Amino acid sequence: MIFKATRLAAAAALLSASALGVSAQGFTPENPECIAPANPGGGWDFTCRQVGKSLQDLGLLDKTVQVVNLAGGGGGVAYAEVVNKRNDDNNLIVAASAATATRLAQGAYPGNTMDQVRWLASIGADYGVIAVAKDSEIADLPALLDMIKSDPTSISVAGGSAVGGWDHLKVLIAANAHGIDDVRSVKYIAFDGGGEAVTQLLAGSVQAFTGDISEAKGFVDSGDIRVIAVLAPERLDGEFAAFPTAREQGVDVIGANWRGFYAPGGMSDEAYDAWVAKIADLYASPEWKEIMAANGLAPLDLQGDAFQTFVAESVAQIQAISREIGIIK
Amino acid sequence: MDTLASLADGFAIALTWQNILLALLGCFLGTIMGALPGLGPSNGVAILIPLAFTLGLGATPSLILLTSVYYGAMYGGRISSILLNIPGDEPAMMTCLDGHPMARKGMAGQALSLSGIASFVGAFFATWGLIFLAPQLVKIALLFGPAEYFALFALAFMTLGGVSSTNQAKSAFAAALGLGLAMVGVDTQTGVPRFTFGEVHLYDGLDFLVAIVGLFALSEVFIFLEKRHGEADASAPVKIGRLTPPMKMLKDTAPTMARSTVLGFLAGVLPGAGASLGSFISYSLEKRLVDKDGKTFGKGDPRGVAAPEAGNNAAAGGALVPMLALGVPGSGTTAVLLAVLLALNITPGPLLFTQNPDVVWGLIAALFIANFMLLAMNIPMVGLFTRVLMVPPRILMPVVAMVSFVGIYGISGSSFDLVVMIGFGVMGWVLRKLDVPLVPIILGTLLGNSMENNLRRAITIDNGDWWTLIDSPLSIGLWLFATIGFILPLIVGRKVKSKMHERRDEEGSISD
Amino acid sequence: MSDRIFGVVGLLLAIGFALAAFAIEESFLSDAVGPKAFPLIIATVLGLSSIVIALKPDPEPEWPALPRLAEVLAAVVVMILYAELLPEIGFVIATAFAATYLTWRLGSGLIASVVTGIGTSLGIYVIFHMVLGLSLARGPLGF
Numbered sequence: 001m002i003f004k005a006t007r008l009a010a011a012a013a014l015l016s017a018s019a020l021g022v023s024a025q026g027f028t029p030e031n032p033e034c035i036a037p038a039n040p041g042g043g044w045d046f047t048c049r050q051v052g053k054s055l056q057d058l059g060l061l062d063k064t065v066q067v068v069n070l071a072g073g074g075g076g077v078a079y080a081e082v083v084n085k086r087n088d089d090n091n092l093i094v095a096a097s098a099a100t101a102t103r104l105a106q107g108a109y110p111g112n113t114m115d116q117v118r119w120l121a122s123i124g125a126d127y128g129v130i131a132v133a134k135d136s137e138i139a140d141l142p143a144l145l146d147m148i149k150s151d152p153t154s155i156s157v158a159g160g161s162a163v164g165g166w167d168h169l170k171v172l173i174a175a176n177a178h179g180i181d182d183v184r185s186v187k188y189i190a191f192d193g194g195g196e197a198v199t200q201l202l203a204g205s206v207q208a209f210t211g212d213i214s215e216a217k218g219f220v221d222s223g224d225i226r227v228i229a230v231l232a233p234e235r236l237d238g239e240f241a242a243f244p245t246a247r248e249q250g251v252d253v254i255g256a257n258w259r260g261f262y263a264p265g266g267m268s269d270e271a272y273d274a275w276v277a278k279i280a281d282l283y284a285s286p287e288w289k290e291i292m293a294a295n296g297l298a299p300l301d302l303q304g305d306a307f308q309t310f311v312a313e314s315v316a317q318i319q320a321i322s323r324e325i326g327i328i329k
Numbered sequence: 330m331d332t333l334a335s336l337a338d339g340f341a342i343a344l345t346w347q348n349i350l351l352a353l354l355g356c357f358l359g360t361i362m363g364a365l366p367g368l369g370p371s372n373g374v375a376i377l378i379p380l381a382f383t384l385g386l387g388a389t390p391s392l393i394l395l396t397s398v399y400y401g402a403m404y405g406g407r408i409s410s411i412l413l414n415i416p417g418d419e420p421a422m423m424t425c426l427d428g429h430p431m432a433r434k435g436m437a438g439q440a441l442s443l444s445g446i447a448s449f450v451g452a453f454f455a456t457w458g459l460i461f462l463a464p465q466l467v468k469i470a471l472l473f474g475p476a477e478y479f480a481l482f483a484l485a486f487m488t489l490g491g492v493s494s495t496n497q498a499k500s501a502f503a504a505a506l507g508l509g510l511a512m513v514g515v516d517t518q519t520g521v522p523r524f525t526f527g528e529v530h531l532y533d534g535l536d537f538l539v540a541i542v543g544l545f546a547l548s549e550v551f552i553f554l555e556k557r558h559g560e561a562d563a564s565a566p567v568k569i570g571r572l573t574p575p576m577k578m579l580k581d582t583a584p585t586m587a588r589s590t591v592l593g594f595l596a597g598v599l600p601g602a603g604a605s606l607g608s609f610i611s612y613s614l615e616k617r618l619v620d621k622d623g624k625t626f627g628k629g630d631p632r633g634v635a636a637p638e639a640g641n642n643a644a645a646g647g648a649l650v651p652m653l654a655l656g657v658p659g660s661g662t663t664a665v666l667l668a669v670l671l672a673l674n675i676t677p678g679p680l681l682f683t684q685n686p687d688v689v690w691g692l693i694a695a696l697f698i699a700n701f702m703l704l705a706m707n708i709p710m711v712g713l714f715t716r717v718l719m720v721p722p723r724i725l726m727p728v729v730a731m732v733s734f735v736g737i738y739g740i741s742g743s744s745f746d747l748v749v750m751i752g753f754g755v756m757g758w759v760l761r762k763l764d765v766p767l768v769p770i771i772l773g774t775l776l777g778n779s780m781e782n783n784l785r786r787a788i789t790i791d792n793g794d795w796w797t798l799i800d801s802p803l804s805i806g807l808w809l810f811a812t813i814g815f816i817l818p819l820i821v822g823r824k825v826k827s828k829m830h831e832r833r834d835e836e837g838s839i840s841d
Numbered sequence: 842m843s844d845r846i847f848g849v850v851g852l853l854l855a856i857g858f859a860l861a862a863f864a865i866e867e868s869f870l871s872d873a874v875g876p877k878a879f880p881l882i883i884a885t886v887l888g889l890s891s892i893v894i895a896l897k898p899d900p901e902p903e904w905p906a907l908p909r910l911a912e913v914l915a916a917v918v919v920m921i922l923y924a925e926l927l928p929e930i931g932f933v934i935a936t937a938f939a940a941t942y943l944t945w946r947l948g949s950g951l952i953a954s955v956v957t958g959i960g961t962s963l964g965i966y967v968i969f970h971m972v973l974g975l976s977l978a979r980g981p982l983g984f
Binding site for chain 2: 867891893921968
């Protein structure tokens with residue numbers, strides 16, 4: 001998904017005001033549960049665990065949020081599980097991200113659409129990165145894309161999402177922006193999560209890594225990998241300021257992986273409002289701002305109906321892009 | 330001697346009364362969960378995470394509790410393998426092959442003690458390996474690209490031949506069946522559903538725990554039902570025998586333990602290989618090495634008990650290397666432990682050892698503590714465990730069946746899984762009748778997806794060129810090894826069989 | 842004879858598996874190997890080994906007489922009923938019934954079976970639910 005930064009900021013400013021209101025609620029989740037639709041260690045897992053822990057730490061929930069990892073099908077397994085089996089579970093929230101929207105947009109969750117669940121709220125956005133091993137000859141993003149342009153078979157790009165997923169799409173969009181017409185020739189290797197993909201970058205099996213900042217952070221800190229582009233509108237703050245943006249290298253791409261939650265479609269309004277309010281309170285807390293800063297999450301503050309609209313729009317956008325690059329009909 | 334100083338600091342952190350009690354609790358619960366069919370180490374750890382958080386434990390105490398459960402479950406799995414011929418969890422599968430025959434020979438006590446000691450040896454030295462070799466071992470893990478992983482899995486399957494059946498075609502059938510079952514579900518590479526027949530429950534595939542419990546535990550129940558009249562109870566009063574292994578047995582199995590520890594540890598270090606592969610490779614290579622004629626393994630050879638137990642516990646220690654140093658879990662259980670670390674706001678990765686030394690060294694010290702505790706707890710309890718054999722099967726078997734159901738239902742909460750498990754039970758019963766080994770089926774379901782994904786990754790990286798599979802010295806080596814392991818028994822096996830016939834004629838029929 | 846039938850059944854299974862593999866819908870964007878190749882390799886191995894089994898059968902296994910077979914079938918039916926009824930009538934009751942049945946069929950007296958069944962059910966409930974904290978099926982009576 002690509003969106004203009006100004007629009008994002010405007011939307012965030014507009015909607016954060018509306019979200020602060022409602023907080024009175026009769027519903028308290030009895031056994032709060034968060035499904036992370038991937039194996040531990042990835043972004044969805046991080047979303048569930050970090051939010052679950054923070055909700056408890058801040059006293060917004062008095063029970064521990066049980067995190068269940070339900071991997072498979074790029075989140076499709078979890079989506080089907082929620083729609084088919086747990087449609088009226090008021091205790092359940094599910095981690096989602098731009099990847100979820102991508103798969104939904106491409107019809108990659110067979111028989112499932114985005115209206116089958118209730119979209120709760122976002123908790124921030126994670127900008128995409130493209131990285132290479134520390135001793136790689138590839139100096140910057142244009143160099144990488146030029147190599148792909150002249151010989152697509154020479155570069156394998158590893159990512160944690162399935163083929164056609166969000167990590168894959170980011171590279172394709174960048175390639176498209178750099179004037180590579182047949183983006184399908186770009187070689188993408190799907191691994192089970194960002195951690196495994198980075199490991200194979202270190203092992204030298206692949207030449208480049210596409211993922212999110214949170215997945216790459218540990219290895220950047222240790223100097224094992226080098227970020228050649230962050231897909232943000234402008235350089236990030238703090239320790240991430242050293243990463244060059246794709247845009248300043250002449251490749252006009254912004255790829256933000258928003259992180260958030262959806263809830264079962266049959267969740268009661270009472271429970272839905274309670275969850276939305278809890279996540280809104282969490283987002284507004286200084287503790288959460290710290291966590292966002294430490295993990296390279298950029299602001300994206302959307303709750304309830306606003307978030308629902310936002311997801312609907314991004315699904316439409318991704319559909320348009322996917323069609324434009326020719327990966328769906 | 331920095332390392333030893335850090336280790337001493339670790340012990341200073343770990344050795345508080347609270348932590349020791351937590352380790353004791355973890356070891357105890359872990360052993361029970363390991364022994365119960367259906368609850369393995371990964372579920373055991375997952376079940377206790379809420380407990381750790383509810384108690385409000387800090388990072389180090391939580392890790393001490395959970396790693397104790399982890400090691401405890403690795404110990405516990407062997408108990409039901411030996412006593413009931415039902416593996417308590419997947420790495421304990423290989424222990425059935427010789428452990429249960431030992432128990433039937435009236436050596437249950439010895440088998441349990443010996444496997445306890447082998448487990449200790451494996452885990453103890455693996456922990457030292459973790460301390461001194463972790464940074465170097467990470468480099469080994471980095472030698473393995475997709476092509477090498479594929480070769481490693483192929484090695485596991487190709488050396489399978491003589492492990493559990495005399496009929497190679499039936500072993501191959503079983504392995505292919507297992508691999509085929511692993512294909513069920515959404516393809517992780519492209520997201521298309523395969524062999525699901527539109528059934529949503531099948532989208533995330535068949536859980537190998539469901540397969541293992543069905544194939545082993547329920548089929549055992551069916552066999553008892555089939556033979557009810559007279560036979561079942563007649564075979565019941567098994568002699569327990571002495572409870573500790575004689576010195577000679579320990580001496581004889583010492584080289585086995587040493588070899589298996591090294592092998593298991595290395596298998597554990599490779600993320601994506603894991604403890605099951607560790608115990609499996611340890612057993613099959615040990616068999617190749619010391620029992621070339623296939624005379625004693627599978628019939629209650631103590632070495633066949635020591636090898637997989639040392640192997641799988643060493644692998645458990647080895648699996649912590651990639652988890653801590655790369656943030657990549659090497660097994661299902663380390664995946665859960667990784668999740669715990671993340672929830673505690675500790676990011677494993679290359680910098681963990683420098684950024685959170687207290688956590689790492691506290692954890693390592695906890696491993697040692699858990700290990701000694703388990704040894705101290707397990708050896709005296711052997712007598713207690715063996716009492717299980719005194720329970721007549723007409724009472725024991727229903728309990729086993731119900732525990733199996735609960736183990737699966739308690740984790741997944743799905744009736745569908747239970748029905749699938751019953752299906753596996755019937756299948757296991759028929760296949761047992763036909764002398765088709767069950768171990769390769771489990772191995773296939775366990776490794777099938779990783780095997781396929783690595784094949785596809787390797788070939789995609791090399792632009793559709795299948796020769797990439799034998800492109801590096803490491804993969805050529807693995808393939809050579811696999812080929813030798815596959816062909817040798819075919820040639821030697823024939824000779825041995827004819828020899829065995831001769832001997833039978835001489836000695837008369839004293840076969841089992 | 843059993844192995845010959847087994848081999849033929851295995852071969853049919855392999856063919857069925859291969860057909861199902863061919864029917865897999867390819868995704869719009871695939872890797873170099875695709876989702877079909879590996880299942881087809883497996884189908885080949887499955888088929889070849891089935892042929893070998895059919896051609897070189899092992900000695901005949903001992904099959905149970907009809908009444909014993911019925912016994913096994915009845916147990917399967919009870920287990921399936923158990924699985925399906927578990928969420929409806931709750932864990933303790935369902936388990937007590939199933940365990941009683943199995944104990945009885947394995948040759949215990951009726952009263953002894955009932956005692957064993959209830960004991961098993963309660964024992965498991967205490968260990969798994971109260972000690973380990975697993976959520977077991979909650980029936981209308983709350984357990």
